[in-house]
Amino acid sequence: MDQALQGESLMEKPRRFDRNLVVIGAGAAGLVSAYIAAAVKAGVTLIEAGAMGGDCLNTGCVPSKALIKCARIAQQAREAEKFGVELSEPRVDFPRVMLHVRESIAAIEPHDSVERYTGLGVEVLQGRARLVDPWTVKIALNSGGEQVLTARAIILATGAEPLVPPLPGLDNVDFVTSDTLWEKFAGLDRVPEKLLVLGGGAVGCELAQAFARLGSRVTLVEKAERLLPLEEREVSEAVEQSLNAEGIEVFTAHEAVSFEKASAKVRAPDGERLLEFDQLLLALGRRARVSGFGLEALGIVEDGKLQTDPYLRTRYPHILAAGDLVGPHQFTHMAAHQAWYAAVNGLFGDLKKFAVDYSLVPRAVFVDPEAASVGLGEQQAAERNIPYEVTRYGIDDLDRAIVDGAARGFVKVLTVPGKDRILGVSIVGENAAELIAEFVLAIKHGLGMNKILGTIHIYPTMAEANKYAAGNWKRAHAPERILRLLERFHRWRRG
Numbered sequence: 001m002d003q004a005l006q007g008e009s010l011m012e013k014p015r016r017f018d019r020n021l022v023v024i025g026a027g028a029a030g031l032v033s034a035y036i037a038a039a040v041k042a043g044v045t046l047i048e049a050g051a052m053g054g055d056c057l058n059t060g061c062v063p064s065k066a067l068i069k070c071a072r073i074a075q076q077a078r079e080a081e082k083f084g085v086e087l088s089e090p091r092v093d094f095p096r097v098m099l100h101v102r103e104s105i106a107a108i109e110p111h112d113s114v115e116r117y118t119g120l121g122v123e124v125l126q127g128r129a130r131l132v133d134p135w136t137v138k139i140a141l142n143s144g145g146e147q148v149l150t151a152r153a154i155i156l157a158t159g160a161e162p163l164v165p166p167l168p169g170l171d172n173v174d175f176v177t178s179d180t181l182w183e184k185f186a187g188l189d190r191v192p193e194k195l196l197v198l199g200g201g202a203v204g205c206e207l208a209q210a211f212a213r214l215g216s217r218v219t220l221v222e223k224a225e226r227l228l229p230l231e232e233r234e235v236s237e238a239v240e241q242s243l244n245a246e247g248i249e250v251f252t253a254h255e256a257v258s259f260e261k262a263s264a265k266v267r268a269p270d271g272e273r274l275l276e277f278d279q280l281l282l283a284l285g286r287r288a289r290v291s292g293f294g295l296e297a298l299g300i301v302e303d304g305k306l307q308t309d310p311y312l313r314t315r316y317p318h319i320l321a322a323g324d325l326v327g328p329h330q331f332t333h334m335a336a337h338q339a340w341y342a343a344v345n346g347l348f349g350d351l352k353k354f355a356v357d358y359s360l361v362p363r364a365v366f367v368d369p370e371a372a373s374v375g376l377g378e379q380q381a382a383e384r385n386i387p388y389e390v391t392r393y394g395i396d397d398l399d400r401a402i403v404d405g406a407a408r409g410f411v412k413v414l415t416v417p418g419k420d421r422i423l424g425v426s427i428v429g430e431n432a433a434e435l436i437a438e439f440v441l442a443i444k445h446g447l448g449m450n451k452i453l454g455t456i457h458i459y460p461t462m463a464e465a466n467k468y469a470a471g472n473w474k475r476a477h478a479p480e481r482i483l484r485l486l487e488r489f490h491r492w493r494r495g
């Protein structure tokens with residue numbers, strides 16, 4: 001018997017429990033888990049050490065999208081002349097931008113509030129939770145004092161935190177991450193003049209463009225050979241082009257290796273380079289928050305890694321995990337998706353349990369134009385030896401995109417060769433994150449390109465891009481023999 005399980009046998013499983021479920025962390029994963037438990041009338045306590053809503057509301061999706069909106073308005077003002085509207089170079093009032101960020105958070109806060117969840121039947125405790133044995137959670141309450149609860153099931157939903165690598169010199173740099181920049185920049189009169197962004201993933205690309213549009217001189221460094229390395233190559237190229245076009249200096253295949261107070265040394269295949277900055281933003285990924293609350297002692301975390309099975313159970317079947325601390329996809333919608341499985345498996349797993357379905361995970365990077373995708377890309381299809389065909393439609397040709405001055409991007413669809421079955425889609429274009437929804441539904445419910453083509457799309461909309469992509473697929477799969485017969489038939493009818 002291994003140590004943890006041996007330990008477990010020494011710890012008496014309570015005969016009665018205070019709660020059916022205790023959830024640790026009130027971000028997307030914890031909130032949804034608690035919501036589901038309360039909806040099925042379980043006794044549930046949700047524990048949050050910091051702000052309700054977690055990363056998404058306070059430091060992630062909401063502030064970043066609010067900032068992106070301000071940046072977009074500034075960019076539209078710059079481009080207004082193309083539409084016959086003359087505006088002078090926009091003056092960005094950065095404190096007001098940050099006010100919009102804070103006001104957006106404040107307006108959304110009630111969705112995740114203690115009051116709302118209490119009203120839904122969830123007991124919310126504000127404090128830091130720690131597992132003292134596999135069934136007992138001790139909470140150091142923010143208001144002082146402690147509370148101890150036993151639970152039949154526990155969901156760990158403690159999220160992730162920005163990765164800060166132990167690179168030489170970084171200790172002496174006053175850098176920001178997505179966790180700290182909102183508070184730190186709230187006190188600035190203007191955006192940093194020279195911003196160096198490390199990491200060309202979603203956080204790096206979105207924030208690099210936003211700050212460039214708000215007036216920073218931005219340099220973006222990515223160690224992989226392209227930005228957004230998990231996306232299709234064309235997507236990475238399109239995003240890099242957009243960023244370059246707006247004056248952002250992008251260095252791919254460059255890895256930050258060390259720092260001085262106001263400069264970073266980056267290593268490239270052709271040598272090293274020194275990049276200067278006023279402000280450094282680290283966007284190098286997010287690491288699961290798994291330490292400091294009792295998981296190591298119970299053997300749930302080993303070598304800093306939390307292992308879960310397909311049902312999101314840890315080595316103790318009644319302790320489950322959901323959200324960013326589990327991965328592999330760190331999205332709010334994924335945290336919510338996993339939360340359903342964790343809650344249902346935690347409450348009812350001894351009767352029936354469900355393995356998480358990761359087969360269809362849509363995602364979007366909110367750069368402008370947006371980049372959204374779902375299902376298989378070419379690289380993944382090739383890695384898994386899955387044959388595919390590619391259909392493309394260029395959004396530069398779309399009526400609505402042309403009148404809106406948004407004639408750029410594409411819809412790329414992978415289908416099974418010779419069959420009307422969609423494997424995956426990538427879209428780059430205005431509102432791509434909205435456009436992809438039609439394909440998510442189609443793939444989920446087994447609808448093919450013929451069904452998309454046979455659906456009326458309002459003219460003139462960006463959504464017509466999906467229909468035109470389906471039209472291109474149809475043309476490539478036209479029944480040649482029947483068309484030849486039809487040609488003869490019409491010739492005969494003309495007499």
Ligand SMILES: Cc1cc2nc3c(=O)[nH]c(=O)nc-3n(C[C@H](O)[C@H](O)[C@H](O)COP(=O)(O)OP(=O)(O)OC[C@H]3O[C@@H](n4cnc5c(N)ncnc54)[C@H](O)[C@@H]3O)c2cc1C
Nearest residue numbers: 025027028029049054055056060129159323324330331332
């Ligand atoms: C800049 C940025 C932009 C993003 N934009 C998007 C986007 O546009 N779309 C999207 O889908 N995703 C986006 N994400 C990702 C998204 O924010 C996360 O995937 C999501 O918030 C994860 O939710 P979670 O519940 O797993 O974790 P979190 O939201 O991190 O929640 C974990 C909570 O647990 C609490 N906690 C931790 N330990 C304890 C403890 N011991 N006791 C009590 N409480 C504890 C923490 O305080 C925290 O509130 C973005 C992320 C960033 C950084």
Ligand SMILES: NC(=O)c1ccc[n+]([C@@H]2O[C@H](COP(=O)([O-])OP(=O)(O)OC[C@H]3O[C@@H](n4cnc5c(N)ncnc54)[C@H](O)[C@@H]3O)[C@@H](O)[C@H]2O)c1
Nearest residue numbers: 199200201202203204222223255256283284285330364365
């Ligand atoms: N729109 C969205 O849905 C959205 C937005 C923001 C964040 N998120 C999620 O949050 C998580 C964190 O995002 P992220 O962008 O921080 O992480 P990421 O892992 O997506 O990107 C980090 C990037 O940093 C690069 N990198 C690592 N070390 C480096 C070094 N020394 N020098 C240069 N580059 C280096 C990596 O190659 C990688 O491409 C991701 O899972 C992301 O999906 C989602």
